[in-house]
Amino acid sequence: MDKVIRILIAIAVFCSAFVSCSRILVLFYHPGPSHFHSYYPLFNELAERGHNVTVLSYQHVNGAHKNYNELLLSDIPVINGSITYDMMLPLDRSLFTMHAELWELYNLAEFERDLALHSPQIDLILEAHRKQPFDIVLVEQFITEFYLGLIHKLNVSFIGFSTCALPPQYYSPINLPDLPSYVPFAFSEYSWDMNLYERTVNWLTVKSWKLLYKFIQRRDNEEIRKRFGNDIPGVADIAKKISLTFVNQHYSYTGPKPLSNQLIEVSGLHIKPEEPIPQKLKEILDNAKNGVLLVSWGGNVKSSSMPEHIQHELVKGFAKLSLQVIWKWENVSMQEIVSKNVFTTPWLSQQDILCHPNVKAFWTHGGNLGTIETVHCGKPAIITPFYGDQYLNAAALNRRGMGFKLDLLEITADKIYDAVQKILQPKVVEAAKKVSYEHRNRLRSPLETAVWWVEHTIATGGFELGKAYTTDMCWFTYHSIDAITLILLSLISATYILKALLTQLFKCCCCRARNVHDPAKKHN
Incomplete structure (x- = not known):
């Protein structure tokens, strides 16, 4: 019996060796507590499984696991009970209001970006990586992507995570179709079942926001190049290297949406076992x-x-x-x-x-x-x-x-x-x-699912076989416009040639008919 136990322990130690040495870096930039607490159980579980987890955020955690390392950002008050109702007005979902909210969030994100990029914590991360490289980075996806400059410097695989519905600017890098006809914008008041007016507003919102986001990416590019050097690619190009994305939603309540290999639904990560009520x-x-x-x-x-x-x-x-x-x-x-x-x-x-x-x-x-x-x-x-x-x-x-x-x-x-x-x-x-x-009722719990995908991405060197090659395709190739054009041109050419042949055939038939019925021509 003792021999069996020793063998089992040896197997457990051998197996854990493949997962206990991974160094994981987590990057937050938004100070909202709900954003952090949506995914903290994942970081804590990874630490408990033997990984070394370093988290850059505004949130201090009491009693964290010994493998959980905090790098705290400061100079922005954590958003917790500091907002009043008059700050929420107007309470509507017009096209203007949604873009105004997004622009307010971006203005906050610009401030957060400047503080984070010039924080001494970034230097600590770079120094720690030089001494012992990180194996993977988990990065928040919300309004800005300036952390991609740091990820490029680290040259490691990365996973994105969204604490709410995935904004449309993050669709393309993970081969997610952009379908405003039944996928509502993240800040809209629509479900997947929209009438014509709602679909029109939704389409305008999605397309205009993606257009505005190009300006945000340009500003991100300017700032990360100031911080890390002019040889840094643009954030849009770095984003194409993403391994996968976690989204804190589930079809059971958010409705049907197109999925890809690189989009993983993990709604319920923060759900914990029941505890005694006061x-x-x-x-x-x-x-x-x-x-x-x-x-x-x-x-x-x-x-x-x-x-x-x-x-x-x-x-x-x-x-x-x-x-x-x-x-x-x-x-x-x-x-x-x-x-x-x-x-x-x-x-x-x-x-x-x-x-x-x-x-x-x-x-x-x-x-x-x-x-x-x-x-x-x-x-x-x-x-x-x-x-x-x-x-x-x-x-x-x-x-x-x-x-x-x-x-x-x-x-x-x-x-x-x-x-x-x-x-x-x-x-x-x-x-x-x-x-x-x-x-x-799922095959795995949200926490087990997220942990498995993080460890699988590390083990496979970035989930390369699951990545979409469509990120480098031109829009007309992606939507088969070139193939459709070729088919149309072929049909037009075939129609023209067929018409020409039929015309010539008709002319020949007419000439013969005239020769048969014209005695003078026949006699001559």
Whole structure:
């Protein structure tokens, strides 16, 4: 028996040798906590599996694994409860508003780029790579690609990761078709089922954004060449070398989309095993005979900054419900105003509470993490989006029949009551369970999937066999315009030749007929 155990241990040590020595670099530039926490479980799991993981970000992690190394950026406050509702206005999805939001994000990204590129942490990364090279880089994909200059200097394989729907500028390098006819723009309010007007707006948004992004790439090129030298290729050329991309979505709720070998859906990476709920909240949940409505609009925006008349409507609307309401609200004085069926708390363990069997519905802002938790727990949802991809998530849940959008400025006590009754209908509850089943039941868990692909990419030297060669094709070749042109020219030529032959044949036949019927010509 001891001999068998020794053999098994030897095999385990031998096998782990192939994965424990990998050095992995992770690059974040956006200070949003939700972006970081979407993928932190992957980095932590890689560290636990023996890899040396170095993470450049704005987020400090308490109690991280010993193989997890932090390089912290500074000088930008982490976006956490620092945004007020007046900063979100206007609350619409017009073509202008979407581009205004994207341009605001780019202005922030320019600031982030300048700080990151001139941070001493970049020099530390280059020095560490000279001493012991990194094996792979995982890089955030959002609004800018300036880190590709650093990746080119390191000369290693890299994997992109998107914390929300993949923006269209990242399609081409991974051979992903650009189909605005049924793939909605990342910041739009459409699902995959669009009418003619929506498809037109979606097409204009996608194409105009990709055009504007060329300016962003030009600015990135200027800055990375200042930092790393004029011999650095443009970011568009470096991007073609990407091994694959992780996207924090899943077809179960986002709908059908074209996929390629290089796009891996990993929605639910942050879902963790259930943990005990604080005693006070547990008692409320367990004793809620009519069920619970959980209300939480995330941590980035201050709930208390909401217009006062809407706060009053919320209080009145909750009082009309037979459900127990658990309301995440950072101002503790609100508890003195609300009715007896409402419990307010400045913080809560959202996933654990949401999955409690007595929670019947969730009122959310539609953030990506909250949306994934809604789907995971299989709860009907009211969605009140404020910004960015929250509108897209609202449209997706609505199209799946498990959620309904209620705009912030339209909130009244009566509409709250009506919305809750609507999402408690049996068909909505059943739709939520159906989507949850699809999201949960996969060949591998999201974490296992992501870890496997990182290790596989390292083992294969960058997943070269899975890369698309289409990145170097001209647009007319990619869309077979040359082949179609050749076929059309051939058909036109064949038609012309056939017409000429038929004309000559017709002339010959006519001449013979005239000779037969003309006696004079025949006599002569």
